[in-house]
Amino acid sequence: MTYSLPNTRDEALALDSADPLAGARASFRLPDGVTYLDGHSLGPATEGAVQAVQHTATDAWANGLIRSWNDAGWIDLPKTVGVKIARLIGAKTEEVIVCDSVSINLYKLAAAALPLSKARRIIVEADEFPTDQYMAQGLSDLAGVEFVRVASGQGEAELSSGGVLIKSVVNYRTAVVADMTSHEAAAEAGGGVIVWDLSHATGCVDLDLGAVGARLATGCTYKYLNGGPGAPAFVFVRNDIANQLSSPLSGWFGHVAPFAFDEDYKPTAGAARFAAGTPSVLSLSALDAALDAFDGVSVAALASKARALGDLCLWWAERLGLQPISPGIGEVRGGHVSLLHEQGYPIVQALIARGIIPDFRAPNAMRFGFSPLYVRFVDVWDAMAALEEILVSKEWDQPRFKVRSAVT
Amino acid sequence: MTYSLPNTRDEALALDSADPLAGARASFRLPDGVTYLDGHSLGPATEGAVQAVQHTATDAWANGLIRSWNDAGWIDLPKTVGVKIARLIGAKTEEVIVCDSVSINLYKLAAAALPLSKARRIIVEADEFPTDQYMAQGLSDLAGVEFVRVASGQGEAELSSGGVLIKSVVNYRTAVVADMTSHEAAAEAGGGVIVWDLSHATGCVDLDLGAVGARLATGCTYKYLNGGPGAPAFVFVRNDIANQLSSPLSGWFGHVAPFAFDEDYKPTAGAARFAAGTPSVLSLSALDAALDAFDGVSVAALASKARALGDLCLWWAERLGLQPISPGIGEVRGGHVSLLHEQGYPIVQALIARGIIPDFRAPNAMRFGFSPLYVRFVDVWDAMAALEEILVSKEWDQPRFKVRSAVT
Numbered sequence: 001m002t003y004s005l006p007n008t009r010d011e012a013l014a015l016d017s018a019d020p021l022a023g024a025r026a027s028f029r030l031p032d033g034v035t036y037l038d039g040h041s042l043g044p045a046t047e048g049a050v051q052a053v054q055h056t057a058t059d060a061w062a063n064g065l066i067r068s069w070n071d072a073g074w075i076d077l078p079k080t081v082g083v084k085i086a087r088l089i090g091a092k093t094e095e096v097i098v099c100d101s102v103s104i105n106l107y108k109l110a111a112a113a114l115p116l117s118k119a120r121r122i123i124v125e126a127d128e129f130p131t132d133q134y135m136a137q138g139l140s141d142l143a144g145v146e147f148v149r150v151a152s153g154q155g156e157a158e159l160s161s162g163g164v165l166i167k168s169v170v171n172y173r174t175a176v177v178a179d180m181t182s183h184e185a186a187a188e189a190g191g192g193v194i195v196w197d198l199s200h201a202t203g204c205v206d207l208d209l210g211a212v213g214a215r216l217a218t219g220c221t222y223k224y225l226n227g228g229p230g231a232p233a234f235v236f237v238r239n240d241i242a243n244q245l246s247s248p249l250s251g252w253f254g255h256v257a258p259f260a261f262d263e264d265y266k267p268t269a270g271a272a273r274f275a276a277g278t279p280s281v282l283s284l285s286a287l288d289a290a291l292d293a294f295d296g297v298s299v300a301a302l303a304s305k306a307r308a309l310g311d312l313c314l315w316w317a318e319r320l321g322l323q324p325i326s327p328g329i330g331e332v333r334g335g336h337v338s339l340l341h342e343q344g345y346p347i348v349q350a351l352i353a354r355g356i357i358p359d360f361r362a363p364n365a366m367r368f369g370f371s372p373l374y375v376r377f378v379d380v381w382d383a384m385a386a387l388e389e390i391l392v393s394k395e396w397d398q399p400r401f402k403v404r405s406a407v408t
Numbered sequence: 409m410t411y412s413l414p415n416t417r418d419e420a421l422a423l424d425s426a427d428p429l430a431g432a433r434a435s436f437r438l439p440d441g442v443t444y445l446d447g448h449s450l451g452p453a454t455e456g457a458v459q460a461v462q463h464t465a466t467d468a469w470a471n472g473l474i475r476s477w478n479d480a481g482w483i484d485l486p487k488t489v490g491v492k493i494a495r496l497i498g499a500k501t502e503e504v505i506v507c508d509s510v511s512i513n514l515y516k517l518a519a520a521a522l523p524l525s526k527a528r529r530i531i532v533e534a535d536e537f538p539t540d541q542y543m544a545q546g547l548s549d550l551a552g553v554e555f556v557r558v559a560s561g562q563g564e565a566e567l568s569s570g571g572v573l574i575k576s577v578v579n580y581r582t583a584v585v586a587d588m589t590s591h592e593a594a595a596e597a598g599g600g601v602i603v604w605d606l607s608h609a610t611g612c613v614d615l616d617l618g619a620v621g622a623r624l625a626t627g628c629t630y631k632y633l634n635g636g637p638g639a640p641a642f643v644f645v646r647n648d649i650a651n652q653l654s655s656p657l658s659g660w661f662g663h664v665a666p667f668a669f670d671e672d673y674k675p676t677a678g679a680a681r682f683a684a685g686t687p688s689v690l691s692l693s694a695l696d697a698a699l700d701a702f703d704g705v706s707v708a709a710l711a712s713k714a715r716a717l718g719d720l721c722l723w724w725a726e727r728l729g730l731q732p733i734s735p736g737i738g739e740v741r742g743g744h745v746s747l748l749h750e751q752g753y754p755i756v757q758a759l760i761a762r763g764i765i766p767d768f769r770a771p772n773a774m775r776f777g778f779s780p781l782y783v784r785f786v787d788v789w790d791a792m793a794a795l796e797e798i799l800v801s802k803e804w805d806q807p808r809f810k811v812r813s814a815v816t
Contacts, residue, residue, distance in 0.1 A: 029466075038473065057462065073636060134660060137658060229686075242597055280512075407483050
């Protein structure tokens with residue numbers, strides 16, 4: 001489905017009425033009086049996820065105790081949840097395992113990629129997400145591998161000299177979407193390898209890792225996948241290379257037989273060798289249930305709606321004279337839109353005080369996230385109308401909106 | 409308190425009546441008809457932990473959404489939960505951070521310890537817990553450091569040549585307790601460093617990391633600390649060396665200002681620099697509440713009761729002609745007792761069928777765990793009486809008890 005750009009609030013409401021994804025919103029437990037535009041940071045809870053956590057705690061843990069590793073299928077969760085994610089990224093079912101955090105998984109994959117690369121160096125772009133840069137630095141220090149930071153957008157060209165490039169598909173500030181096909185071609189030609197970070201892309205971009213020839217990726221599950229705060233991340237490894245790769249974080253859950261208690265590490269087959277420690281069952285059970293909200297929804301439909309919602313935000317931004325740093329109306333874009341304002345921080349706080357929740361990234365970016373399963377066109381309309389009021393009235397210029405929080 | 413060895417079931421009941429720790433059992437949500445002797449593998453749920461998970465899911469996540477990182481204190485959980493653990497291991501409050509798994513933390517600490525060691529090598533003993541061995545192998549491969557496996561009990565002597573020794577305080581099979589003081593002295597003398605694995609020790613052994621001069625440690629929270637399946641582990645780093653150390657897994661949550669989005673990694677002060685990715689909030693909230701069951705309980709009292717329960721098990725084992733591989737009656741020991749039997753697997757299954765839950769470790773060890781907060785002397789008595797019946801009647805010799813599960 002393609003969505004037209006509404007010119008009035010009534011047209012926004014009409015779009016919502018006709019929206020084939022509108023039904024998914026009922027799965028979510030959204031609080032009254034809140035318009036949630038921060039799903040690119042932390043997705044909201046589905047009713048199923050809340051119930052799954054309660055069930056896991058009371059039934060599987062409290063009553064089942066240790067038996068639940070077998071009887072409740074805990075031991076299989078990293079794979080069974082991986083199967084649900086595989087469909088959303090265009091992977092085969094056995095190519096995905098759920099484990100650890102994006103940070104940890106970037107390290108595993110970048111280290112495992114080094115032997116595949118012509119040159120022992122790790123490349124990141126200057127505006128890459130911070131933890132991606134930090135993990136590359138830590139790995140480079142320990143493994144004695146060159147750390148290369150190139151300018152924004154120059155990672156693809158740098159691959160001509162080989163190396164392992166850590167690259168986000170969707171930039172966390174701008175929502176610019178990388179051309180995965182051309183990057184993979186450059187990697188192939190130059191003897192390099194790409195570790196994709198799908199954190200801001202999964203669930204809002206039409207990903208097809210198989211079609212673009214991606215070899216390695218990881219991604220976050222607590223943003224557009226709504227897995228819950230700090231939910232475990234996932235690892236994707238293309239089947240044909242998985243068994244050549246070694247995870248440096250060779251923990252017992254990546255072993256071919258964890259409960260044989262062998263002395264020597266023997267990795268299991270496929271992506272599952274990138275598991276390490278005991279899986280975080282409570283968090284996994286929330287994620288498992290949260291993914292059911294995607295049942296029957298195509299990633300093409302998700303991407304199309306996310307962009308249409310972003311287009312409406314950009315249409316308003318132009319009216320309000322706000323400078324976007326995200327791709328424009330009709331262009332390919334991730335699920336969020338960033339608008340610049342030197343008073344971005346207090347403006348966002350003023351919006352939050354009205355129950356409209358975007359987020360802020362220093363020094364001056366207001367990020368509005370359009371998670372397509374539950375954000376409505378009328379939500380975007382009303383949020384931008386409120387933003388207009390705040391700008392016109394200078395409502396943001398109150399001391400209470402200028403107090404900085406630990407997490408901004 | 410010291411506990412005498414009961415000679416009859418009535419004496420066991422009398423010990424329970426007089427037990428100063430008896431009240432703690434009321435905190436737990438133990439299922440009816442179950443005698444749980446597997447707390448060394450997965451601790452049971454406390455009522456508070458179940459409620460905390462529900463509250464975090466419904467109130468902090470579903471209603472609070474992204475705001476809960478500040479408003480519900482999520483951002484501080486790795487430290488605030490660490491404070492509760494610090495008391496149980498004899499650490500200062502700022503020396504403990506909760507993050508990731510034991511496997512991952514062993515890697516971080518062993519890598520960080522390398523520059524402190526006279527020799528670039530990593531040492532493990534042959535009967536060390538498997539994941540400890542595997543992580544040492546993975547680190548040694550990536551960092552180009554020698555991997556040294558010595559015979560059981562030879563780690564201390566091996567430290568005379570320097571190196572980083574990964575060593576469990578309580579052996580997972582035998583429950584033998586390492587002499588931490590003499591190990592640390594050997595490390596000091598030989599220019600080596602020890603990374604302690606406290607997994608089977610925390611909550612059942614009278615740990616005092618400060619007194620023994622320990623520098624680095626990690627441990628599991630889902631065993632005697634009852635944090636829930638796959639609950640995050642903890643890292644201990646002695647204050648005076650923390651700021652010299654670099655975690656190779658240098659993720660954004662170990663950065664001095666994670667939300668400043670700096671390009672370069674600058675570690676925060678103290679043990680907290682060993683955090684990496686986004687904390688697993690749902691799991692942390694369960695652990696946080698579970699630790700309240702330890703309020704007002706000294707680790708000396710925990711250790712004393714755990715040993716007395718184990719003594720009673722060993723007294724029975726002698727009557728039944730079962731061979732223990734754990735330290736004997738009155739000796740220092742961890743919280744479990746391992747008894748050998750070539751039919752150990754079906755015997756354990758027959759016990760489980762009666763609602764008595766120990767566990768089994770291949771090839772022939774039956775492990776009985778005596779978590780001192782909720783196991784009663786009469787539980788041990790009745791479990792061992794049931795074991796006697798199973799052995800005498802050969803009840804274990806039924807095909808249904810010989811079917812192997814994924815997790816044994």
